[in-house]
Amino acid sequence: MPHRRAHLKLVGKAHRGVLRGIERLNINDNTFLIIMAAFIGVFSALCYAFFRVSINAMEKLFFEDIFNHLGISYDFPGRLLLFFIPIIGALLIMPLIVRYPKEASGYGLPGLLENVIFKNAVIPPKVILLRTLTTSVTLGCGGSAGREGPIVTIGAALGSAFGQFLKLSGDRMRILVACGAAGGIAAAFDAPIAGAMFALEIMLLGNLAVYSFSPIVISAGVATVTTRAIFEKDIEFTVPAFTMVSLNEFYLYCILGIITGLVAVIFIRLYYHITDRFDRAQIPVWQKVLLGASLLGAIGVLFPQVFGVGYKWMNEALMGNMALYLMLALVFLKMIATAVTLGCGLSGGVFGPSLFIGLMLGGSFAAIVNMILPGTVHEASYAMVGMGAMVAAASQAPLTAIFLLFEMTGDFNIVLPTMFACMISVSMMKILKQESIDMVPLTRKGYKFSGGKDVTVMQRLKVRDVETKNCDAIPESMSFRQIQMLIARSSQMDFPVLDQDGKLVGIISFQDIRKVIFEEGLDDLIVARDIATTDLITVKVDDTLQEALEKFTIRDYDHLPVVESDGTLHGLISRQKILQAYNNEIQRIALQGG
Template structure:
C-alpha cells in the first residue's frame, strides 16, 4: 500500500507525457504539411522563371538541340555552391544522412537554420534542372522543428527522435500525398523501429501533414494510371521476384556511379562553390538531348510517360542510364537534393525495360509492361534505401492503385534482400554519410537501442584517488598505457572519472601542488550496465564526455558498485565489427 501513491504518480506522469507527445505530433504534422507546400511552390516558381522567362532569352538551337539547357542547371549549381560555401555546408546532398547523423551522434540536435538553407538550396537545384528529389530538404526542415521543440521542452533524447520522425513523416506524406507511406518512411528509415507507442504519433502527424498540403494542392494522385490491373496473373509472381533481382542490380550500378562521380569531384582542387556548377553543366548536357523526358528536376513527367506506355524499349534503357548519370552528377558534385525521386525514376525505367523486353519474348506471361514500371519504381528504392515496406505503400498511394500492393511487396522484398547482399547491410543514405567518416549500417540506430552497455564495457580498470597529484597521475598513465581514463574512488566511494588528456588544462609548474580533484568529472558520469548504447551515446554527447563509469547503486546507501567503463570508442568498435560482418 505504501507504493500506491508513487504508482499513481508514475501513471499520471506517463499519461501526461503521452498527451504532450501526441499534441506535439499534431503540431509537427501541421508544420511538415505547410513546408511541403512551401517547397513545392518554391520549386514551381523557380522552374517557371528559368524555363519560361530566362530560357527563351538564352536559347541557341543547333540541329534541334537547345544549348540554353546547358546554362540552367549550371547557374543553379553555382548559386547552390555559394550557399554551401558561405552559409551552410550541411545543405549538400540528401538531408536524410544528416538526420541519421544527428539521431546517432548528436542526441537529435538540429538547427532550424540548416533546414531553412536546405529548403532554399534544393528549391534552386531542382527548379533549375538538377536531378534530385524533394524528400531530403522537407524531411530535414520538418525534423529540425521536432528537434527544436524537443530541446525547448527539455524532452528526453528518445522523445526528440520521435518528434523528428513525426516531422519527417508529415513532410514526406504531404510531398507525395502518401500518409501511410510517409509514416512508414519515417519509422523504417529514420526511427528504425515500429512500435505502437511510436507508430501512433507518427501516423497521426503523417495524416495531418497530408491533409494540410492537400488544402493547397488538392488530393489527386501524383500519377495517373489508367490501365486495368485485374489482369495480373499468379504465374507472374516468380517473374516479380526476378524483377526484384534485376532492380537490385540497377540500384548497385546507380550507387557505383554515384560513388565514382562523388570521388572525382572530391579530388578536384577547385573552390567548393564551383563543383555543383560543374555538376550542373553535366546535367544540362544530358537535358539538352532529352529535355522533355524527365531528366530535368524530379523527373515525374518522365515517369508518367512510362506509365502511359509511350516509351519504347530503347528509350527506356537510354533514360535509365542518363538518369543515373544526371542524379550522380547533381548529388555527387555537392548539389542539394534528395535521392527518392531519381531512384523512383530509375526504377520505373528499369521495370519498364524489363516488362517490355519480357512482353516481346513471352507475351502470354506479361500482363502489361506498365505494371512493371510501377513495380520497378518501388524495387530500386527498396534495394538502395533498404526499406521495402514504406516504398511499397508510397507507390500504391501515389498511383491510387492498392490492388497492385501484393506484387509491389513481393518485388520490393526480393530487391531488398539482394541489395542487402550487395551493400553489406548499408543503404544509400548510410553510404553517403560514410563520406564524413561515419560508417553506419542501415540498422545502426536499432542496434544502439537494443544493445546494452554491459555487453561491450571494459572491466580492465585502474582506479585512482582524488587526492593524487597531477604529476603522479601523469606517471600512472604511462605505467598503465594505453589506459587514459580512470574511475576516481575515495575510501570505497565512487566519485567520478579522470581523463589523462585533461592534465593539459593545468600549467606544468603546478602539477606537484595540484590534485586530480581539480580536473576530474563528477556530474553525469555514471551509467547503469543495463542502459542501452544509445543512452550512453546521448549522455556523452550531452555532457561532452568521452567515457562513462558503469556502476549500480547499492540499495539503502549512497555508494555504487563499480562494474566497468564504456567509452565512445567502444561504441564505435561495435559498428566496425558489424561493418566487417
C-alpha cells in the first residue's frame, strides 16, 4: 500500500509538471490544438496498425492454420467446422462483454455520438483496450461486422484521454475526440480527406468552423502518413480503374442511387428489428451472445462470405469472379449476419458492412444491365459507386462517401457518378423519413436533429426546467369584475381557466379582455368561460424547448399552459423564458469551451 501511494504521488507530480510546462510555452489555443491533433493522429494510426494485425492474425489462426493442421478442406463435411469458430470467439471475450457491456459490446458509435454531442465527451480510457480486444476476436473469429466503427471509437477515446490528461473541457475536448475519429478513418482507408469529412459530418453534426477544421485535418493527415510508413503499399482493398462507357450511364447511376437508398432503409430497419429482438429476449447476456454466435455460424457454413470484414470477397466481386446470384444473396445475408453479430453483443461496426452491401448491390445491378444490354457498362465501376452510395445513405454522410471513393481510386472521373448516386440515395432516405443507422438510438431517446448545433442545444432543455409553476389561474365561473381585479395585481399576461375539477379548459389573454372591457354593464354578467379561448395549444412537462417554441409559432401568445398527461395544469411557460434559457445554455457551453 505505501508503494502504491508513493507511485500515485509521483504520477501526480509528473502530471502537474507537464501542465506547468505547457503553460510556460505560452502558445495560442489554436496552435496548441493542432499540436495535440498531430499526436492523436500518430497514436490513432498505431492503434489501427495493432488492430489490423490482430484481426489478420486471428483470421489466419482460425480460418487457415486450424484447417491446415487438421488436414480439413472447406468442402463438406469439413466446412461444418466453420459453425464452431464464432462460438469459440464468443467464449473468449464473454467475460469482457458481461463485465463491460457498454464499453466492449455491440455497435458503440451511437453511444459515442450521444456522449460527444450532448454530454462532456469524457470517454473512459479503458475503452481503447476493451474495444481493441473484443473487436479483434469478434472479427478474427468470423463476426460479420466492420472494423471502422471500433477504430473510430478507439481514436475518439484516445482524443478524450489527451483532453482529460490536459484537463480540457467543452468544445476543445470535442475537437480532440473528433480528431481521434478522423485519424481512425484516415488510417483505415488511407484517405485523409474522407477521415476529416467523417469527423465533421458525423461526429460534429456538420458544424464546420476553422477553429475545429484545422486540427481535424492535421490529425487525419498525420494518421495517414504514419499508416503508410508502417504498411507501405500493403493495401488490403484493391480497386480497379474506373470506366465509363457512355454519358447515358448517368441515368443508370441515378437509378442505382434510388435502389441503394431503398436497400439502405431495409438494412437499417432490419438491423434494428433484429437488435430489438435480442434486447427484448428475457435471457442472460451470455446466452444471447452464444445464440447470436450460433446463428452466425449456421449462416457461415452455407455462405462463408459473410464472415469477418469481407474485403477478400469484395475484391473477388470487383475482379468479376463472383456469380450474380451469389452477389444478390450476399446483399441480404450480410444485413442479417451483421445484425445478428452486433445485436447479440459481439463487437464491431457497420461502416464495413455498408461498403460490402453497396459493392454487391452495385455489381449485381450492373450485371443485370449487361444481361439486358450486353457490354453496356463496366460492372466493377458500378460496384465501387454502389459502395459510396450505400455508405452515404446508411450514415447520411455523402461528402465522406464521395471523398472516400475519390481517394481510394485516385480517379477524378468517379466523382460525378458518385455524387449523383450518393445524393439520390440520401434523398431517398429523407423521403422515407429514415434516420441514419447511427442516429436511430438517439432519436428513440427523444433527440431530434436538424443539422445544427442550436437545435441540439434546445433538445437538451426541458419545459419542466424553465416553466413558471406558481401561476395565477382563473376558475371558469369567475365574474368579469373579479377577473379585472386579479389582472390588476398580477404580473401575468395570460391566465389559464380551470373547471371545478381543476382541469384546464381555456386561457384568457389581454386580447380576449380587450373585446369586452369597454362594454358597460357586463362586469357581473360575463364569467371567465364566456371570454376564454378554448381552442387550446398546450405543452407537456417533458417536452423539449424546441417543441415548445414550435408551438408558440402556431398562435401569437406570450405564454402557453403546461399540462400533465391527464390535462391537469402544471404551470405556464413563456417565450421570453425559453430564449433566456437558451442564451444561458449557450453561455455555459462557451465558458466550458474556453
